[in-house]
Amino acid sequence: MRVNQALEDGDEQTLDIAIVGGGATGVELAAELVHSVSLLNIYGLTHLTRERLKVSLVEAGPRLLPALPEGLAHRVKQKLESLGVNVITGNPAVKAGSDGLTLKNDAHIDANLMVWAAGIRAPDFLASLGLAHRKNNQLLVNEYLQSTDDPSVYALGDCAACAIDDDRFVPPRAQSAHQMAACLATNIQRELKGRAAKPFKYKDRGSLVSLSRFSAVGNLMQSKSLSMSIEGTLARYAYASLYRMHQRALHGWWKMLLIITVDKLNHAVKPRLKLH
Ligand SMILES: Cc1cc2nc3c(=O)[nH]c(=O)nc-3n(C[C@H](O)[C@H](O)[C@H](O)COP(=O)(O)OP(=O)(O)OC[C@H]3O[C@@H](n4cnc5c(N)ncnc54)[C@H](O)[C@@H]3O)c2cc1C
Missing domain, CATH: 3.50.50.60 (FAD/NAD(P)-binding domain)
Incomplete structure (x- = not known):
C-alpha cells in the first residue's frame, strides 16, 4: 500500500x-x-x-x-x-x-x-532439554521415534530428526507428521499390551506445489519405482483435494464437508486479500 x-x-x-x-x-x-x-x-x-x-x-x-x-x-x-x-x-x-x-x-x-524460506528450525527450548538434537534444534530420534538419549521421550513431526539413511532425515512435511503420528499411536497401544513396537518407515507419497491460480505441479508416488508427474489443472485439483484430505484426517468426513460449505460461502462474501 x-x-x-x-x-x-x-x-x-x-x-x-x-x-x-x-x-x-x-x-x-x-x-x-x-x-x-x-x-x-x-x-x-x-x-x-x-x-x-x-x-x-x-x-x-x-x-x-x-x-x-x-x-x-x-x-x-x-x-x-x-x-x-x-x-x-x-x-x-x-x-x-x-x-x-x-x-x-x-x-x-x-x-x-x-x-x-530455506529450511525449518524447531523451538529453542528443545535444545535446552539435555537430549541429543541437531543444529536446527530437532530432537534426534530412533526408528521408534524415541529420543536417542531417553526412550521414554517421543518426538514426531517437524521437531523430530529421524534418519532415513546415513545422509538423509525424514523431510519436515505434513505427510511425514501424519505417518509418524499413526505409527506412534499404534506403538503406544502395542506397548500398553506388552507387545513389541514396530519401527517407523517413511513412505514418500509425492509432493504437490501450487503456483497460485497460474498452475500447479507435482508427482504422486506409489513406490520409488512407480511415480507419476502431473501439472496444470489436474495438479491444481490434486492440490485442492489433498488439502481437504488433511482436513478429513483431522476432523472426519462430516466436519470436512461442513468446512467446505463454509469456505464456499466465505469465498462469496469475504475479501480475497486481507489488507490489514
Ligand atoms: C508455508 C508452508 C507450506 C507448507 N506446505 C506443505 C505442503 O504443501 N505439504 C506438506 O506436506 N507440508 C507442507 N508444509 C510443512 C507442514 O506444514 C509441516 O511439516 C507439518 O505441519 C508438521 O506438523 P507438526 O505437527 O510437526 O508441526 P505443526 O503443524 O507446526 O504443529 C505444531 C504445533 O505446535 C504448536 N506449538 C509450538 N510450540 C509450542 C509449545 N511450546 N507449546 C504448545 N504448542 C506449541 C504450534 O503452534 C503448532 O500449532 C508447509 C509448511 C509451511 C510453513
Whole structure:
C-alpha cells in the first residue's frame, strides 16, 4: 500500500521482494505474490502493477524444487520467469542487509522485503532439554521415534530428526507428521499390551506445489519405482483435494464437508486479500 501510494504521488518506485529458498514454500510464495497484485487492483490499488513488483527467488542448489523431478522443476522455473520472477539458482545468499541480499558470487539483490524460506528450525527450548538434537534444534530420534538419549521421550513431526539413511532425515512435511503420528499411536497401544513396537518407515507419497491460480505441479508416488508427474489443472485439483484430505484426517468426513460449505460461502462474501 505504501508503494502504491508513493506511485500515485508520482514517486517512481518498485516493490522489491527477495525470497531465499527455492523449495516448495519459496516457489509458492513467489507465485502468490505475483497473483496478489491482481487482487490489489480489485481494491483500487492500481498503481502497483506486475512491472512494479520485482520478486527474486534465490536458491543455493543447482535447481528449484529438489524434491521434484528435474523436468517439472525446469517448467516451474520457466513459468515463474514468464510471470516476471527473477529466479537465481546455484548461488546462495550469504548476507542480508538493509537494502537487500548479497550472494556468494558478490552479486547484490535489491530488496525492501526479504523472506527466509530455506529450511525449518524447531523451538529453542528443545535444545535446552539435555537430549541429543541437531543444529536446527530437532530432537534426534530412533526408528521408534524415541529420543536417542531417553526412550521414554517421543518426538514426531517437524521437531523430530529421524534418519532415513546415513545422509538423509525424514523431510519436515505434513505427510511425514501424519505417518509418524499413526505409527506412534499404534506403538503406544502395542506397548500398553506388552507387545513389541514396530519401527517407523517413511513412505514418500509425492509432493504437490501450487503456483497460485497460474498452475500447479507435482508427482504422486506409489513406490520409488512407480511415480507419476502431473501439472496444470489436474495438479491444481490434486492440490485442492489433498488439502481437504488433511482436513478429513483431522476432523472426519462430516466436519470436512461442513468446512467446505463454509469456505464456499466465505469465498462469496469475504475479501480475497486481507489488507490489514
Ligand atoms: C508455508 C508452508 C507450506 C507448507 N506446505 C506443505 C505442503 O504443501 N505439504 C506438506 O506436506 N507440508 C507442507 N508444509 C510443512 C507442514 O506444514 C509441516 O511439516 C507439518 O505441519 C508438521 O506438523 P507438526 O505437527 O510437526 O508441526 P505443526 O503443524 O507446526 O504443529 C505444531 C504445533 O505446535 C504448536 N506449538 C509450538 N510450540 C509450542 C509449545 N511450546 N507449546 C504448545 N504448542 C506449541 C504450534 O503452534 C503448532 O500449532 C508447509 C509448511 C509451511 C510453513
